[in-house]
Amino acid sequence: MVFSLVTTGWAEDISFEATVDRKSVQLGSFFQLTLTIKGDQSVAPLELPEIDGLQSQYIGPSTRVSIINGQYSSFRSFLYHIYPTRVGKIKIPSLAVTIKGNEYQTQPTDIEVFSENTNVPIDQAQSQQKISLKDRIFVIMGIPKDTYYVNEQIPVSIRLFVNNLNIKNIQYPEFEHTGFTVGEFDKPKRYKQVVGGVKYDVVEFTLPVYPTREGTLPLGPTRQVCEIVFKGSEDQGRSRFGFFDDDFFDSFFGNYDVRSLTLESSEVTLNIRPLPQEGQPDNFDGAVGTYDFDMNINPKEVNVGDPLTLRMRISGDGNLKAVQFPSFDNQGLFKTYDPQIKEEGSAKVLEQVVIPKTADIQEFPLVRFSFFDPKENQYLTISKGPFLLKVNSLGKGEDLKVIGLDKEGQVFYKEEELGKDIVFIKELPGHLQSQGFVLAKNILFWVMIALLFFIWSSLWIIHGIVHKIKTDQVYARKLRAPRYARKGLTQAKGFALKGDQVRFYDTIFKTLQSYLSDKLHMQAGAVTIEKVRENIQQRGIEENVVDNIKDVFSSCEMVRYASIRSDEKKMNAVFELTGEIIDILESRIK
Amino acid sequence: MNLGRYKKIFLYGFLICVGTFISHSAYAQTTKEEVRSLFAKANFAYKDGKYQEAIDIYEDIISSGWESGPIYYNLANSYVKKGNVAKAILNYERAKRLIPRDSDLIANDGYTESLRKERIQESIQLNFIQKIIRGIVRRLTFNEMTISLFTICFLAALIHLFALYYSSFRKEGRLILSILFFLIFLNAIGIIDKYYEGKDRYVILRDTDSKFEPKQEATTYFHIYAGSIVKILKDQGIWVKMERPDGKAGWILKKDIEKI
8 A cells, every 4th residue: 555645747648656564553664655756757755854753774775667558657665664753643744855856745744653552543632641752762871889999890781771662782882981991891791671661672782991090080971872663564575475574584585774873871971989098008009999819839848949839819809910929029139020810810929939049938928918998998909828838958969940930841041130239328429519510600600610711712812913913014023113213212211321422313213203104104214304294294293393303303314414513402402302203293193 | 917918807707608609518416327318217207118107208309408319209109199180290390300310200201191081282393493492491400401511511611721722733633623612502491491391380280260360260271180391480479370382361360380
């Protein structure tokens, strides 16, 4: 039986219609919607709009042709499976398609969805209850309490509740667990449970988680993926033969449809507390839980150098992966090898080969295992030993055995495990200094730096001067002029004291001439009053200086060439005047 | 007359220098001989297992104004034996300032590090060059780096003068000077790095909570364990704002820290 939703769009030979195979359907089943376009094969599959209370899945297209009374017609259909998600009256709205610029529409239609427990469609009043799919399949994350200690085992239970639905391919749940380490899932349990008067099939997943830090931490939400099997219509693929009328053949011939479903639980907020500092044993190494600790050694009598096996076992509830085995006080009496550690169910076992190095050993030392028991809310310590151990010394000429063990015919050597402790104290106090002594803050250090800087810069400057003297003749002559002048004046003074007038005036003349030649950078023979005047005027020096020079030269020439005698007073005046000329020119010409 | 004035200046300068030197030397009232005697006494106490007595004597030496790498090292050892990891770390760090290349110190410091309850990763990732510089800097004391910088500068000055006075050496002189200037640059960076790395470093003395505000009732930001090395950013009464190596900062009580 097919219910037509009436074609409303018309063209010459194009039509569009929607049909459903049923108008009443049970919740948990599905029905088929077919959209058929007559007269056009080019239309792409239509995407159905979101319809409240219904979910759709496109199945595929089909085409057919018919020739009736010689008239050819072609049909293209698109098939959809529609899954109700609640009971009640649900309307499929008008659907539209545009073909060659014309729009074609279907008529809306109502679908009655009834509960699985009733075999008849529910009436309008009942439909107000709207039993949704979410009430029939959901997932809950459960945690016994809301406050835990860091690293304490938290049993997490994730339960999938299903009411009268066929579910398959249930996957292990996944959940957010930032701030937690997660253990392995236990084997899922299946049982039935009545909640609010409704009977549910429950699949329960359990696993432990361990908080890694303190604070308020969220756990979850959980996502659970499974497949829900929807039952198709009675005549859809259903065999007409009783032999094939079972689930296997129903499924095989497509009478059931399978859809993937992702369920999500709400998140749980946990308050994670730090472990108490009070009463924490020295050897506590982070183990949190309820544990039992056992230990033994075997054999109890060995020769020096023979191996014995130390076996420790920690069992109980807690994060065994994070539990560290306690160490024993070796005192350098035993050589130890890397332990073999394995987990056996809810227990962790350590096996370690230990070799006594001396016959002085009389017992195997005591070992203490400490943990924090959150149930008791306190630190507990379990001590084992000391164990009596008889170590026989080696016979005469017998050497200590090879460092190695023969296991199943294979000889292997293990690295020596060294003890750990601090290096001994120092015998001498070393270089003593006053506290906070910093060289960079010491004034003597800076004085030394200043001194060296002064020497370096002086040498650099001296080098510069020497270099200039060597390469710059003008500079060199200017530099030597006053020196030579002083020398000449001293010599002249000597002659004056001796009363040697000729040599006095001769020396004065040559000194002044040489000085002017060097100072004014002139050839010695070219030093004339005119040229000196010209040069000095260019330098802006007063005219009377030239007159003084002229007077000195005249006085010298009078004695040198005219043989006119001079007195002591006159000689002193010439001497003073020459010195004055040199001083003025020194101060004015740089 | 002028010569007399220069003599006076020179004399005053000399007196200032000598006075500074004498005052610096006389800073510690206990003599070096007394310190050596106390050090030996503390060592005997340590060897006899009287660790608290040894600690008291080593602390007395330090409070008298003297210090040396071995004093801090032995004091740290005594604290390790007494189980006070925070104080041990504090004194190993102080010893590292004075004898950073001492192999015993490096070994014991590593051992004490392993006793710490938590290790916080530094937030600043160094590049290759920075790692090399930091590696060298950590193997030298501040004074050694100062002397090193001074020596290189002195060498550079010598080479410079030599090249000035012996023109045939100028080509080689330039090359050597370039290398020396590069070393001066690296040394200067190293000194700056060491100065800022060592500045305001403190050790947490006991496990404590770091708060968002300098108030007892403020929200706890994180828990910080004894022995952690932190930098102090601010000082406010009995509270200080400290920064962990990973960059997280919070307020703790001043009494819970001690400067390295």
